[in-house]
Amino acid sequence: MILSLKGIKKYFPVRSGVFLQIIGWIKALEETDLDIGENQTIGVVGESGCGKTTLGKIVARILQPTSGKITFEGIDISRKIPKEIEKKFRKNVQMIFQDPFNSLDPRMTISEIIGEPLEAHEIFSSKKEQEDYIKDLLGKVGLSSDYLSRYPHEFSGGQRQRIAIARAISLNPKLVVCDEPTSALDVSVQSQIINLLTRIREELRISYLFISHNLDVVYHMSDKLIVMYLGNTVECGDANEIFDNPLHPYTRVLMSSAPSWDPENRKLHKITLTGEPPNPMNPPPGCPFSTRCTLKIERCEKEKPKLIGDEKHKVACFLSEV
Numbered sequence: 001m002i003l004s005l006k007g008i009k010k011y012f013p014v015r016s017g018v019f020l021q022i023i024g025w026i027k028a029l030e031e032t033d034l035d036i037g038e039n040q041t042i043g044v045v046g047e048s049g050c051g052k053t054t055l056g057k058i059v060a061r062i063l064q065p066t067s068g069k070i071t072f073e074g075i076d077i078s079r080k081i082p083k084e085i086e087k088k089f090r091k092n093v094q095m096i097f098q099d100p101f102n103s104l105d106p107r108m109t110i111s112e113i114i115g116e117p118l119e120a121h122e123i124f125s126s127k128k129e130q131e132d133y134i135k136d137l138l139g140k141v142g143l144s145s146d147y148l149s150r151y152p153h154e155f156s157g158g159q160r161q162r163i164a165i166a167r168a169i170s171l172n173p174k175l176v177v178c179d180e181p182t183s184a185l186d187v188s189v190q191s192q193i194i195n196l197l198t199r200i201r202e203e204l205r206i207s208y209l210f211i212s213h214n215l216d217v218v219y220h221m222s223d224k225l226i227v228m229y230l231g232n233t234v235e236c237g238d239a240n241e242i243f244d245n246p247l248h249p250y251t252r253v254l255m256s257s258a259p260s261w262d263p264e265n266r267k268l269h270k271i272t273l274t275g276e277p278p279n280p281m282n283p284p285p286g287c288p289f290s291t292r293c294t295l296k297i298e299r300c301e302k303e304k305p306k307l308i309g310d311e312k313h314k315v316a317c318f319l320s321e322v
């Protein structure tokens with residue numbers, strides 16, 4: 001196991017007034033469990049604001065959780081950790097962001113951008129060795145080695161994302177969090193980046209936490225799947241199993257509204273979602289999905305269903321409890 005999250009919560013304070021008093025909390029992530037094994041891709045889906053990036057940033061240790069426990073290769077890293085463990089973690093867990101226009105420092109050359117983590121971890125003893133390695137990496141992500149001394153603004157979105165990928169894999173990590181890595185790109189470029197990520201996964205045998213709006217992409221990439229709604233995991237398990245037999249009404253909605261998802265089936269079972277998700281500062285007392293669920297029963301508004309089932313398939317819905 002690379003990383004294991006147990007009961008992770010993340011609440012963001014909401015402040016107001018001249019003294020910026022805390023007037024409430026945005027419950028971005030509730031009681032989340034997640035195990036990421038070696039050479040495994042875990043897809044994370046759910047609509048905007050459901051907490052996907054928050055989960056990704058907690059996994060990549062960019063954000064600290066409000067509560068819960070995280071272990072990295074068996075070591076508890078939930079709170080402050082010794083420098084060597086931090087360094088080992090940084091080497092092994094990387095993140096690729098949605099927007100390649102903001103994620104690369106515009107003042108640094110490509111060689112500096114990719115070289116930065118290599119220098120921080122003192123991987124090479126000479127500049128020449130490092131440069132050869134970076135050239136090799138650029139080749140791996142489909143870029144010319146002539147680009148070394150250029151700056152990010154000289155590249156297209158797709159090329160920048162390739163640079164971000166080269167930087168993310170430069171230290172041979174075990175896990176890369178990919179937060180919507182293609183959604184800021186042209187449709188024509190999206191599949192090239194997906195293919196590149198797939199090839200890299202096969203070559204380096206790394207794991208991905210793959211966050212995406214696109215169910216088609218998630219379906220093709222993922223071994224496991226997490227469906228999130230308003231900070232909660234509402235369904236999770238083996239991706240095939242969930243795609244074949246979605247149990248949560250929200251998962252069924254997602255699948256029926258995916259643009260290219262099984263068009264024949266979609267015609268028969270088109271389910272539309274009306275209204276907005278509730279305010280995460282003030283979630284409903286029962287099931288988080290109860291305010292929009294067409295199948296809800298009385299119990300759903302009073303009690304919050306627990307995530308139950310086996311490792312292959314878990315769901316948090318009273319309708320699935322028999």
Ligand SMILES: Nc1ncnc2c1ncn2[C@@H]1O[C@H](COP(=O)(O)OP(=O)(O)OP(=O)(O)O)[C@@H](O)[C@H]1O
Binds near residue numbers: 028046051052
């Ligand atoms: N730093 C922050 N401070 C306050 N609230 C935050 C912060 N980061 C995220 N949030 C809130 O937490 C909730 C979850 O946000 P998050 O960015 O994780 O959602 P998401 O699923 O990634 O959405 P999207 O699909 O739009 O990227 C949202 O209500 C968001 O407004």
Ligand SMILES: [Mg+2]
Binds near residue numbers: 054179
């Ligand atoms: Mg996000």
